């Protein structure tokens with residue numbers, strides 16, 4: 001069994017806690033309870049016979065990642081960067097944010113997630129997809145779409161990375 | 166060697182000429198062979214040459230190789246920085262603690278002398294008959310470390326643990342403790358301050374930071390300053406003996422080793 005720290009970050013109210021809860025407890029709430037500080041939970045997933053324990057850190061959203069305490073990043077093997085598909089504003093600082101994360105954690109695995117897919121139309125999604133790299137994944141914590149897939153592929157990539165080392 | 170068609174006479178003549186021409190060389194060769202055959206003789210001749218060369222090397226070494234060696238050491242240091250710091254941290258901590266303990270001891274002694282000399286001190290000794298230190302010790306008996314953890318400093322990932330009773334998910338506890346630590350450090354904006362203790366219900370959680378990891382001990386009941394000191398010292402000893410090395414968090418054998426040692430150092434030991 002290997003264990004990895006995974007940080008979920010991004011702007012406020014984009015659905016970080018909702019993704020966390022959907023993946024770990026398979027629940028969802030419409031209520032918005034902003035996260036204070038940080039919440040940690042974990043889930044074990046099996047990837048090709050290898051057990052991986054994903055320890056998720058769900059932190060308070062910040063408009064810019066500069067505001068996030070550095071200690072939260074340190075020691076993370078992967079970062080899930082979430083933006084809100086229904087609020088294009090949450091994309092505004094993405095480029096600078098990703099750069100900062102890369103600088104803080106060189107070699108770290110970064111997944112960019114557009115959440116609240118259920119709130120946008122197919123047309124809007126197509127337009128959105130043209131503006132961002134293909135690797136960005138769209139999820140809905142509400143319907144659960146792609147949430148399990150996100151964390152499973154993340155686990156697989158972490159195992160792959162370990163085998164390379 | 167006699168070739169067909171050669172007259173033996175001619176052969177002898179040739180040999181004679183050869184002998185005349187090469188005699189000197191042959192003698193030299195023979196001398197060299199003798200030298201080589203006898204180690205002593207050889208050493209006599211070669212050692213001074215080597216010594217001379219070494220002397221030359223020593224004198225010129227800094228110029229020729231200093232840069233290379235420096236670079237090599239620098240690179241090696243960089244590569245094993247974590248290892249090195251894990252090695253140094255407990256020793257340094259111990260030294261500082263020892264120094265502080267000595268200073269405190271000196272202070273205590275001087276205070277004691279003053280109390281003894283004072284009227285109040287003499288009165289108290291006559292009335293009670295029991296030394297205060299004895300009272301403290303008798304109250305402490307039975308206190309035990311119930312859980313011990315070694316946790317990755319920032320990742321919060323569990324490196325090893327041991328506990329008196331089976332506990333819920335230790336990995337989760339390790340993660341939460343680390344999150345609390347990070348939160349507290351951030352919330353109070355004290356970058357270099359360490360969180361040393363968390364009180365949780367009846368539990369006291371003692372935390373000692375090292376470089377790439379920290380140790381946490383959960384104790385049921387209130388600790389006196391002396392007990393805290395003892396546990397703290399024990400944590401440093403543990404780090405010095407069991408963790409001063411390069412740590413591979415993915416190595417299951419290492420986890421098992423730590424589990425065993427944590428049990429020995431902390432769980433199976435009652436506080437004095």
Ligand SMILES: Nc1nc2c(ncn2[C@@H]2O[C@H](COP(=O)(O)OP(=O)(O)OP(=O)(O)O)[C@@H](O)[C@H]2O)c(=O)[nH]1
Nearest residue numbers: 013014015016017018030032035061116140141142
């Ligand atoms: N429709 C829809 N609503 C969502 C989805 N994900 C989250 N929400 C809602 O968005 C609001 C914010 O969700 P949270 O998960 O608390 O957001 P957060 O990113 O953790 O916010 P902070 O902790 O403040 O940074 C809540 O009201 C959620 O119900 C989604 O996929 N679809």
Ligand SMILES: [Mg+2]
Nearest residue numbers: 016017034035
């Ligand atoms: Mg949240």
